[in-house]
Amino acid sequence: MGKNGRVPAPNEPVTTFAALLTDEGRSLLAELRDHDPARELATATRLRRDHPAELVSAALGMARLRQRAVAKFGAEDAYRMFFTPNGxxxxxxxxxxxxxxxxxxxxxxxxxxxxxxxxxxxxxxxxxxxxxxxxxxxxxxxxxxxxxxxxxxxxxxxxxxxxxxxxxxxxxxxxxxxxxxxxxxxxxxxxxxxxxxxxxxxxxxxxxxxxxxxxxxxxxxxxxxxxxxxxxxxxxxxxxxxxxxxxxxxxxxxxxxxxxxxxxxxVGAGLPDPSVRAVGRYLYEPDGAVIRAHLVADVASGFSGSGLIDETIAYVTADELRATDYASAYEITDVLPFNLKKLKALLRERKVGVVTVKKRGSAVEPEELRKKLKLEGPNSCVIVLTRAAGAPVMLLGHAVSA
Known part of the structure; x- marks a missing residue:
């Protein structure tokens, strides 16, 4: 049902869209390019003094979609293109x-x-x-x-x-x-x-x-x-x-x-899964596309003496730092069993006020952990919540670039 109980005609969405392609519709869209959604009611009231209400509603809807589409298409294309919500x-x-x-x-x-x-x-x-x-x-x-x-x-x-x-x-x-x-x-x-x-x-x-x-x-x-x-x-x-x-x-x-x-x-070479080894000096986090493609072994093969920290976790560890396009690297300073009290004390001692929390294979939620840590200080670190050889661990370190 439409407004006032009216059943929209089957081609009504097409007709409404066609109105946006007229000179009047395009002029409205150009005027709405930088409109503030928070002021939409006031904007609609003003525009309806000079334009049909249905055209104003359609133009406001398209303006919102264009603003959302900028993230996908870039501003130059998004503000020339037309969209549907599903589109x-x-x-x-x-x-x-x-x-x-x-x-x-x-x-x-x-x-x-x-x-x-x-x-x-x-x-x-x-x-x-x-x-x-x-x-x-x-x-x-x-x-x-x-x-x-x-x-x-x-x-x-x-x-x-x-x-x-x-x-x-x-x-x-x-x-x-x-x-x-x-x-x-x-x-x-x-x-x-x-x-x-x-x-x-x-x-x-x-x-x-x-x-x-x-x-x-x-x-x-x-x-x-x-x-x-x-x-x-x-x-x-x-x-x-x-x-x-x-x-x-x-x-x-x-x-x-x-x-x-x-x-x-x-491109995968059909390599077997890497063996599991103790956490080394460096931790490599493969890109999500690498993990989905089951190519972690191909990334690990690029590092001498590398291995997984756990057979079920897609973190690669090695003792050398080497450049790779397919994984982010972290230098690990601490490998500790997960313990919130000990983590808080360690961060307080090191005056850490900013942390990046990463997790894989851990039930701990990063945002909840941040609230409990009550951080203060000028320093920063990366905390990796994961498993190593089947046991919950927390790895502390910082991002590095080869």
């Missing part, structure tokens, strides 16, 4: 889309069928490299938004937007297929790949029919769900794991971790 939430961040588009281009791909295109983030990245894109989505509003984005960024000649069920689209004339299934439902994030829309099994079959393909999936996908003929790549950006991608037509069976913004890419 902002589920779209690929620009750095990741640009990286994936560059991989397609390096394969010699000149045309891509982008299935489940959403608001067009990946289609835009592909088109910017001169790749022709068929962007398909079954939601009429999403398609209109994707079409408007292609137009706004000057890419309409390279991006054809089609409103259709992806299962009914013939992709035979395209060099590659890209599928980004919906991984959120009415109850939030979906963890079962067969509950994606469309299901992962359908996406895999669509990929196998194309010369090349990439399927975007959740980074927590079980490795046993990855088909043998796919290359699996986990991508992190700024240290946060963003997604996993199954590539077809590249390197079947390979496991890869890629770290952005540097573009460092580690």
């Amino acid at each position: 902002v939430e589920q779209s690929t961040r620009r750095s990741v889309a640009d990286y994936r588009a560059a991989r397609f281009a390096a394969l010699g791909i000149r045309s891509v069928a982008d299935l489940c295109c959403g608001i067009g983030g990946d289609a835009i990245a592909l088109a910017r490299l001169g790749i022709r894109v068929l962007a398909v989505d079954r939601d009429p509003l999403t398609c209109e938004v994707a079409r408007a984005n292609a137009e706004a960024l000057g890419l309409a000649e390279l991006i054809e937007v089609r409103c259709a069920d992806v299962a009914e689209v013939d992709t035979a004339g395209y060099d590659a297929v890209f599928v980004d299934p919906a991984r959120r439902g009415g109850r939030g994030r979906i963890f079962d790949p067969e509950a994606y829309s469309p299901p992962l099994s359908w996406a895999i079959e669509a990929a196998r029919r194309a010369p090349h393909a990439a399927l975007k999936i959740a980074p927590g996908v079980p490795h046993e769900a990855i088909p043998d003929d796919a290359e699996a790549e986990w991508i992190s950006d700024g240290g946060d794991v963003k997604e996993a991608v199954l590539w077809f037509g590249t390197a079947p069976g390979a496991r890869r971790a890629t770290l952005l913004p540097g573009g460092h890419s580690l």
